[in-house]
Amino acid sequence: MRKSLDPLARTALWTASMRAREHARADRLFEEPLAALLAGLEGPQIMRGFEGEVQRGVEDPALAVRTRFLDDQMHHAAEADDIRQFVLVAAGMDTRAFRMAWREETVFYELDRAALLRLKQSLLDDAGTACLYARRTVGVDLTRDWMSPLLAAGFKPGRPTAWLVEGLLYFLTAQQRDALLAEITHLSTTGSVLLADYVSQTSLDSPGMRAWLVKMADSGHAWQSGCDEPEVLLGRLGWEALVTEYGAPEADFGRWDAAVVEPGVPGTRGRYLVVARFGSLQV
Template sequence: MWATAVGVARVRALETERENALFHDPLARAFAAAGGLWPTTPPPPGDDDEAARRRRLAVAFSIVIRTRFLDDLLQQASAAGVRQVVLLGAGMDSRAFRMDWPEGTRLFEVDTAAPLDFKASVLRQERAVARCERIPVAVDLREDWPGALAAAGHDAAAPTVWIAEGLLIYLPEDAVEVLLARIGARSAPGSRMGLTLGSRGVIERFGADAVPGSAASLWVSEMPDDPVGWLAGHGWQAESHTLRERAAAYGRPMRTPPRREERPGGLISAVRR
């Protein structure tokens, strides 16, 4: 599943090359190239028509908007004094290298050994230097990752900003509940959280080929009908944002008209009170 992170890196590399880019990720191209997805990636066999191309572009658009959304959330958390960041399922995330962090920030990248090792090889090749204290934590999220995080130096008594980007859709609903309970247990008051949620309806609408890394078969979780109420039950005061709303705010409005059946927003920001 982690190979999907290379597909996301390719999307971020393409966005970085835009004149009006919503963010700049100088390492994304190196990750995509090392994973064999740069400069181009062939379409799935027998599915290279214009409709398929539009579907892939739509999913890439959603990755761009969610990246900017979570960048903003992290900057707001830093401005509020939060100095611990935990990226769950970090993949090829390069925020430790591309964002400006206040002095004393510690950023934990939690993922399994395979993507972290792949990432480390690219970082060495690029001679990348982190702009904060970056701490990789090699552990499977199905195992005792809170214990591994604590052993790596995470302080549960201090506020943390948690990011789960493109992760929850791949976890069964019971595993999502366990994950949130574990996050809550290590979240001091004032902690922040950024989540991306989704529905299998995206696959049904866009096609499995649109999902980076062809991971559609692993997409098992559904977005709750009431994300704000759901997170309130876990002790978080949350706000739900739609892709369309955020895209318009960033000056990159969606070209397609709203769908009558569009669900609540899948971009979530939350605060621990």
């Protein structure tokens, strides 16, 4: 079944594989017991292909760092902001609805391609895995109308929501990204939180990124956009964004090595994590 996934959906096997590897470490930054099952045999193959050919055999710590950072932010949204409605936009093989503890009445919506979500569900069912929280999977194309299916699945736009957009934005063109962010904003009320990872356009344009971009495009899942000023991009829509670069004290966890692949341009932002709050800015 994994073979029939489209190339973009297959990137979810890759990230699951990286989480499985992290789970196997004695000093792991998070626990992810289902990741190996979901990644299957293909996830590690894709991961090793990139690490061998483009990354000079270097293990990229970004996935572990971003997972832990976003875990903490989601936990904060639940505990400090009392958010009970979460939308995982391009959820892939994310199992946060299973592997983390949430408040009563928490609802998860997982958006992704229908074929991927079907595969994920069948693997979880076969393993006898039950989710303790309400979890609704919604098969969509995020570049078309995904709002109607989400609303039909029970999503409540009047409730503060935590949106997680992890591992997606660079796969969209700038136009698709802008449309998606506008749609998320349309469904957001004051107190909502938007969590994402992204990359600067300057970094994408740098010579050090060329091999990575070529291999990504050749594999059928090109990185198509970046953004140098996410605060401005989100600020225009009414979000107040705090941007944290990988390797900053809050996104290091003792793992970041400045010499890893995807170096970006010295003195500019490379890859970063975003925590944005809706309704606190006057626009």
